[in-house]
Each structure stands twice: as structure tokens, then as C-alpha cells.
Amino acid sequence: MADYNFREAEKKWQAFWESSQTFNAKIDPSRTKFYALDMFPYPSGAGLHVGHPLGYIASDIVTRYKRLQGYNVLHPMGYDSFGLPAEQYAIQTGQHPAVTTEENINRYTQQLKNIGFAFDWEKEVRTSDPTYYKWTQWIFMQFFNSYYDKKEDKAQAIDGLMKAFRENGNQGVEAVCDEETPSFSAGEWKSFSEKRQQEILLRYRLAYLAETTVNWCADLGTVLSNDEVKDGFSERGGHPVERKKMMQWSMRITAYAERLLKGLEKLEWSEPIKEMQRNWIGKSIGAEMVFQVKDQEVKIKVFTTRIDTIYGTTYLALAPESELIDQLVTKEQKETIENYILTAKNRSERERLSDVKTISGAFTGSYAINPFNNEEIPIWVADYVLAGYGTGAVMAVPAHDERDYNFAQHFGLEIRQVIEGNLDQGSFPGKGGTIMNSDFLNGLEMQDAMVKAIGFLEENQIGKGKIQYRMRDAIFTRQRYWGEPLPVYFKEGVPYLIDEKDLPLVLPEVDKYLPTEDGAPPLGRAKNWTYKTDDGEYPLELSTMPGWAGSSWYFFRYMDPGNNREFVNKDIQAYWEAVDLYIGGAEHATGHLLYSRFWTKFLYDRDLVTVNEPFKKMINQGMIQGRSNFVYRIKGTNQYVSYHLKDSYETTAMHVDVNIVYNDHLDLDKFKAWRDDLAGATFILEDGKYICGAEVEKMSKSKYNIVSPDDVIERYGADTLRLYEMFLGPLEQFKPWNTNGIDGVFKFLKKLWRLYHDQDGKLDVSEETPSREELKILHKTIKKTEEDMNDYSFNTSVSSFMICVNELSSLKCNKKAILEPLAIIISPYAPHIAEELWSLMGNDRSIVNASFPQFKADLLVEDVHEYPVSINGKVRVKLPLSISLSKEEIEKAAMENKVVQKWLEAKTPKKVIVVPKKIVNIVI
């Protein structure tokens, strides 16, 4: 029997789309724009596996649907092509990362084109391309040339700040800057040397160089950002990471903390991702206050969210790293403290985190004065206090904080209750409660007590209300080769930007991709890595930018990728605005997704783009995991026993290549040919078959469970792959790849093809007018497709296509008036066969230019049926398919329904109540 030749058809249409530039987007103010974006991939050496395209298929379906609705669609694809794996590979093989990256990109592109995506390849970007990173460097320069103006609550040009310094010094300036920035007058500013002025400006710049505590990964030879470290190990490769102080470039993202937090409210993102960003930003509202140390000139600043419990403070605790300890420790306690700090330091970061239960600490011997009641309270050192948060010191209120309570219990310190309620062990009055034992705060509720206590602090100038964020500034340098060079040179140890006309600052050649012998980054190996200015030749920065630099603005570059005068033309950007739908994994929640928002807000502040959020709506597709297959070798033999019989033997499970297993049945011949040592394998079968065991694991080469989309396409075609990935289940869910069901969707396509072909494979289409029944089948499907598109339920849409074709098939319907609209509605999902069908119906333009058909409600109202008969004097009528009808239409349809009419023969209804969209109540 003749069958659908998907190989030929798919190649033909892919070539057609490419040659006719079907998907190339152009600005068209007469049409509404729609910008759909996928998180661009890092082109790894392993190529695409079937998990990668999941999100791309979803966005492709949406964009093809939007096109049918008349939207002007931008749907680009590109590559995040700077990164560690290419560099590690270069270290091992000596091959230039640019070469392997290029090869990988070519392979990825070929694989993506095979799936028939409606990407606008003209807009492709690659972050490692000098024409691209020229603008990454340019944007960095804008950060360097900006400061954060607190009055205006936005970033401003640094020139304005310099002007203010010249006129008034920095007293009146409200700008985000480093903590210890000294204050100076206009006269002092003018008297400063150039070097001194630059050093001060550096404390205000949004990209700045400073000594920072960083996550240093010795094995990778680079620093990592907080989101690249998991439990004290590097996210990539799992190498140990230590905290270390180093000179590093940073981005002042903390200046944007509040706006990043606020902006989340309006975004249509999934709640978990928003929550993760909120936690990462970590806003706490509280107060900062100063304790005077008794008999000394030392002050201790603490941050607390519970200033209302100030009268319950019975000790202060400092982080072991605190610089104050030296001054505070008394002679008697010196040895104890020194020993303690030593042990605390020797406990690695990881131990400290995982071993929360061990309580340790030491008394300094000194006392602080609580300014509220002039009580003397002991000052301790405790490693539950973190140096990196707040001021690195806490006021401990054991009665109302669990950690303070445990610490006080352990060392026998006083526990003083200041909130009414039962103070059982381990149960702490949380948010509410009336204050007691607290002098002028007595009788107040928490909120009022806080306000009054802060008032006291401010009156006496010993503190103030303060908002504290957990988020740190983002380290912006990596000691690696394969990244964007920073456009910075050093004069007298002070950083300066290179001239804009010298961009891009192209990555230099090096002999090896390793650090230099004296520990400098790989760029230290480059010859002539210097910058010439009128007054001399200066060394260039040796570090490169982190991976997230290029990916923090690529969504703008797609709009205007060829522009060599601007990073994006502002009119073009104003048309496309921002991304309407962003699809990608949830793993970038606190990395890429936060940095992109930060950069967008900055570019917005500097009037370079018209939007302040990059991604309006986002869907996080679930990962597709691998499904490994196993064979069971009888120990000491070359004999393999089928899954259900294995318990009768002593066996070892062995991973087997999933590509030679079908529906868990092993292909014996292919198995023997798989590896040399298996050529003589024998089998114990069940029912003549060898059944393999299976397990869900991550896809990886070593587990032989990688399924390449190329193989699936070779056997079933791209449309089947697309349909099947959608059919697997809800997009956002994690699920294992399992080819067991793929025959189902493959059959659907064959069945569809047979609808319009006769037994000999000749086209067989009728021009007859369709019956009401046939129309109903079609319009039911149109409706379902529309509804599913609104909530991204692609899996149920595929089901509805199957039902539609099954029903048409049983009616032997081959009418053009049905098939033509059917082709349109399935075209987002299975574009190749749809395009083929569309052209067979005599259309000479691509189906992409068709209009999505409108469903006819009147066809569907007939499905009215009654349920249940009567309750409380009401008849309820259910209208399953009439959801978008008007109230009157539903009412009319219900009243005309045969069952209802029959039921109402004897009785006249007093009132008909329509519950919108659902049920009709007829009261009698």
C-alpha cells in the first residue's frame, strides 16, 4: 500500500521556506508585532538531543499560530557561544575554541533546520563573534560611565557626578557608592590628583574595580558568581570553591535591588521563578543601630529586623571574620578567642553550612552598652553570625530567636522574655504579640513598637530604620580565555576605558589556554596586549567577562543584528519593544533571568531602549530526561536473560544503547553487532523476545540513553517528532523520553495522508459540500485548538487532531472544504504535511500566509444534553461545547433542546438562570 513519503515532503518544504525567506521578519507598523524567543543554546560538542528542541517546538507552534492570526512575528535563534566547555576542550587539544565552536554551531544549525522551525535565520547572533561582542563591550563602557542617582532613582552619566563634585563636593550627592567613601568638598576634589579622583569615581561607577571576597575555584583557575556555586562546589564540573579576597570587576546590581523586586509584580512568569528571585534579592526591613563598647572607643553596628525586642538583648555576637575582635578581646580571653577563630576558619564554608547544629562560640571579655537601658551585655564571637550579611554583627535576643536561644542555652546566657505569650522551649512568638518588660515600649504591638524604637534611635543619633538586601553585587570578571575582553587599560594602576573607536577589542591569540606561570589569566600570554594612547602604551585588562555578559542583552540584538553603528537601532527596538513570550528552562532563575532584567533597566535609564523589562511572559519547559535500557548478563557468561526471567539467575545489569531497543524489545542482531565482545552473545528469551529493563536517568553518553532528533526524524519524520514531543505531556513538566508512544502520532500522520489519497497513493479529493456532521467535527477541533493555544496545552490539542482525523476517517471524508481548513489548524504542529496538503489543494502561496479559520458556534450547540434531571425545583442543562456563546444564545439553545422541551411539556418555566459558560438552570 502506498504511504506518505515524509522524507521527500519535509526536505522539499524546508528548502522552500528557506529560499522564499518565509520567516524573515520585517518591521510593519500596520500589523501588531509578536516577539517570541527561546533561550539560545550553548553549542556543545555532543550536538542536540531530543530534550533540547522541546521548548523550541512550543515557541514555534505559538509563532506559526500567531502568523495565521495576522501578527508580525519575530522568532530568531542564535548561539551563546562563549563558555567553559570549548575552553576546556582547547586546553586538552590545543585547538582554538573559535574553531570547535564554529563546528558545533554548524552542526546545531543543521539539526535545528531538520526539525522545520520557523526561525528567522537572518537575525542569528553569536556572542563570541567580534561584531556582537563589540556591543557587549560597548554596554560595559556605559556601565562604567554611569552612577546610580538615588534622587532620580535611576542610572545617570558619570559626567553629571563629576560636575557635582567640582561644584559642591560629594556632601549633597545622593548616589549609590561603597560604604567607606570619604566625604570631600569642591575645593578638596579639585586639589586631588587625577589618580585620586579616578579612585573615588570608581566607588560610584556601576561597573567598578574593587577588592572583593569572591568564590575562587582553583581547579578552573577562575572566580565564579554566587549562582555558579552550589553547596561549595562549582556548578560546572563540581570542583571545590573557596572564599578569597581579590581585585575584581563588579556590577552594582544592588543599586537595582528594589526595582528588580518591584518589577516582578507585573511579569507573567511562573510563581516559583518569581519567588526564587525574591529570595535571592532577599529584602529585609529593619533597623541599624550602634552599640558603644564599655570603656573603649569601639562602636559595634548591628542590623536587626526586630528592633521591637531590643530590651530582650542579652549579648552581642560577632562573626569570626570581624575586624573589631582584635580591639575587643581582653587579655584573659585572648587565647580562647584566638583558638576559636582558628578552628572556625579551618572549618570550610561547606562544613559550616552543612553542620548547622553544632553550636560554638567564645567570649571576648568585653561588654557593650545597650543605649535603651544602659545595661552592660557581653560581646561574643560566634560562627552562626555571617560576615557577609548586614554588618557581620547581631544583637542577640534569645527569648525570641531560635538561634540566639540555642546559643544562650548552650553557654548559659540570660534569656529575657519581652513579648507576651507562652515561652515554651523551642516555640517562639512569631510575628505578633504585645511587648512587655520593655520600658517605654510596653503594651505596644510589634509594628508600633518598631516605629517607636526607630524613633528613639534617630533622636539619639545612634541608628535608623534600614532596608537590607541579601543580594551582592555581581562579580564581572573571569580569569579565562574564551570570553569578551574588557575594554579597559591601566595607567598608574587606575583603570581607563579604551576609545570607543577601537571597539571591538578583539580577543588576542595565545600559545596555550592556561594561566601564565606566575598565575595571571591566559590573556597574560598574549603578545602586545597593550593599549596605545597619545601619552604612552599601557597594559590591558587580563580577565574576560563572565558567560552571562553576552546573554544579558541578546534579545535586543536580534532585532537589528547587522547594525554596526549601534547595539540596536532605537526605532527598530521601539517597534519590537520586548519579548512577548520567552521559553526556556527554570535553571536560570537567579542568573541569566536576573542579569537580563538588570541590564534592561540600566539601558532604559540611560535612554538606550524603551522598555524596562525584557521578558513579559515566560514559560519554563520541563527537562526531558533519558530513559535507559538494561540487559542482564548471567555472571561469568556471555548469555543474556530477558527482564522477567532474570530473577532466576545471578545477573549483572548492563546499559544497552537505547537506539537498538524498540518498545523495550531488544533487536538481537543489532545487539550482537553493537560491540565486538557481544558478537557471540546468546539469549534466554520470553515469548520469543528479549525484554529490556528500563530506568529514568539524565541523558548522557555513558548511559547510552541519548536519543538524537536526527535519528527520530530519519525514522518517523520531523512532524512526528514535533507532535510527539508535544504529546508527551504538559510542557512545564519534567518527563522521561520514551519512544514507546511515538507510533501513535506517526499513525495519525499516515491516517491523515490516507484521507486524501486512494489505495494506489493517487490524490483523491472531492469538491462536494461537506455534511453538517463533517463540519461539526472540523469546528470542534478548531475551537479546541484555539482554547489550548491560550493556555499552552499543546498535548491535548494533538489529541484533538487525532480524534478529528479518526472521525473523518470513519466517515471516509475527503472533501476539500474540510481538508483545507484542517491543514491550517494543524500547520503549527505539523508544518510539513500541512504545507504539502495545502499545496495539493491548489494553493500557490505558503500556508503560513493563510488565515486561521473561525469556528462556527451554531454547529456545536446541538450537543446540549440534560444533567441531572431535577434538583430543588430546578432543571440544570449542561452545554458542553457552547462556552463562548452569549448568555442569550445559551439560553435559547437550552430551551430549544429536545430533552428540555420534552421535560418542559407539562410545566412552564418561571425563570431561566444561566450560569455563564457552564450550566443553565431552568426554575419551575
Added chain:
RNA sequence: GCGGAUGUGGCGAAAUUGGUAGACGCACUAGACUUAGGAUCUAGCGCCGCGAGGCAUGGGGGUUCGAGUCCCUCCAUCCGCACCA
């Protein structure tokens, strides 16, 4: 510990958002057809029962004429954060 999510046949999953639970697909069973295919078609397929019927959406309780869906509670699994004062 805190926060978030999920829990439905042998399997992937539906359920018009409070209205016939299990659509659709896989697997399985029986049959048909045949130049024997990893092809196609027809029928069956939650559990118990010969049957009528009964029981079923992680467990228990509640609201309701009616609960997979809402409320309370417990259990399990997954994900994120984790001495953040």
C-alpha cells in the same frame, strides 16, 4: 527547618475549572485482511463480581443536591532556599 509544587488505570495522561472520572495515545486481548508488516481495519480494556450491582482520583475528615476539583488534617515524592539576625 523555611518556601513552592505534585499525587488519577499496567504506562504517558484528559476532565469544559464544582456537574456522566479515565478523553487521546501506548501496552495488552480477541478477531478480520493479507504479495507476512515494527502494515491496516474492527471490537474489548480502572478494580471486584457469572450477574444485577458495588468500589475507585495518596490516607482520613468536612462543605455541597453533587467534590479529582473547595476547606481542614495527615502521608509520600520532587524542586528551590537554608545559621540572612
